[in-house]
Amino acid sequence: MTTAQPSTAHADAAFDTSFKNLRVRRLAGRIGAEIHDLKLSGSLDEATFSELYAALLKHKVVFLRGQGHLDDAEHQAFGARFGKTVAHPTVPAREGTRIFELDASKGGGRADSWHTDVTFIDAFPKVSILRGVTIPAYGGDTVWASTVAAYEGLPEDLKRLAEGLWAVHSNDYDYAAQRTDIDPTRLAHHQKVFVSSVFEAEHPVVHVHPETGERALLLGHFIKRISGLTTAESARIFEILQNRVIRLENTVRWNWRQDDVAIWDNRATQHYAINDYGDQPRVVRRVTVEGEAAVSVDGRRSRTRTRPEAVNDEQIRQVIAQSA
Ligand SMILES: [Fe+2]
Numbered sequence: 001m002t003t004a005q006p007s008t009a010h011a012d013a014a015f016d017t018s019f020k021n022l023r024v025r026r027l028a029g030r031i032g033a034e035i036h037d038l039k040l041s042g043s044l045d046e047a048t049f050s051e052l053y054a055a056l057l058k059h060k061v062v063f064l065r066g067q068g069h070l071d072d073a074e075h076q077a078f079g080a081r082f083g084k085t086v087a088h089p090t091v092p093a094r095e096g097t098r099i100f101e102l103d104a105s106k107g108g109g110r111a112d113s114w115h116t117d118v119t120f121i122d123a124f125p126k127v128s129i130l131r132g133v134t135i136p137a138y139g140g141d142t143v144w145a146s147t148v149a150a151y152e153g154l155p156e157d158l159k160r161l162a163e164g165l166w167a168v169h170s171n172d173y174d175y176a177a178q179r180t181d182i183d184p185t186r187l188a189h190h191q192k193v194f195v196s197s198v199f200e201a202e203h204p205v206v207h208v209h210p211e212t213g214e215r216a217l218l219l220g221h222f223i224k225r226i227s228g229l230t231t232a233e234s235a236r237i238f239e240i241l242q243n244r245v246i247r248l249e250n251t252v253r254w255n256w257r258q259d260d261v262a263i264w265d266n267r268a269t270q271h272y273a274i275n276d277y278g279d280q281p282r283v284v285r286r287v288t289v290e291g292e293a294a295v296s297v298d299g300r301r302s303r304t305r306t307r308p309e310a311v312n313d314e315q316i317r318q319v320i321a322q323s324a
Pocket residue numbers: 111115116117271
């Protein structure tokens with residue numbers, strides 16, 4: 001007599017066997033996979049890297065445990081395999097690197113609001129690679145949402161409406177709008193550092209992914225308004241569409257351990273760092289890869305409306321020093 005082993009069968013079904021060199025295990029129905037037994041580095045062989053890239057395009061965000069061998073330099077070298085790595089436009093990078101650090105013990109280190117990274121410029125990043133440096137004992141998970149699944153789930157009439165809309169994204173957005181626990185120090189830090197130079201870009205609300213051809217909603221907290229609508233109208237349309245993005249069915253949640261790496265396709269996702277870890281230390285570091293302007297379904301490209309003449313880390317430090 002044989003004994004059924006449903007747990008093993010279920011575990012096997014979770015693996016995505018379309019990759020030859022990678023062990024890829026799905027984590028949720030519409031987004032997210034963990035890649036097992038892979039050591040990331042700048043010198044990953046081409047066959048493995050191209051499968052990793054394909055897995056990223058397919059699953060939108062991929063996670064790897066146990067990447068403790070990565071230091072800032074190797075993290076950046078790995079990021080460079082995806083394209084040109086870029087520093088944050090307004091937040092100074094870690095000395096001598098292009099790495100963006102989120103440190104919860106410093107003013108601005110909690111990304112607890114739904115967003116796509118850096119959409120206040122026309123050519124916003126294509127990929128972000130986040131490394132867990134110091135992880136709290138409990139809390140501090142991050143959630144990603146598929147903006148492709150959100151678009152695909154819309155009824156046809158709403159798809160048509162969204163496809164015709166454009167929106168203005170700015171780093172000078174309403175920081176307090178989506179947050180329930182506003183710390184005055186964090187708000188001041190946001191004003192002083194993040195908004196030290198104002199950027200504004202206009203993007204289509206639905207864009208066509210340059211590599212997969214999939215259509216995705218391009219929204220998130222940097223949106224200031226929908227072009228051509230009043231603030232009140234913008235807020236209502238935004239809410240209807242944004243609520244589709246963050247439906248739990250479109251999300252995956254990652255419980256961080258130290259030395260984990262998360263890699264996401266910034267053109268097909270939004271994310272939210274859950275702020276439920278109190279005063280525990282939490283430090284994560286991000287390498288960001290340059291992207292290109294988004295393209296609407298009728299072939300028009302995003303445009304930058306406002307951009308400071310020149311921005312570099314030294315100028316930002318001067319602005320901070322003057323206002324400190
Ligand atoms: Fe982010």
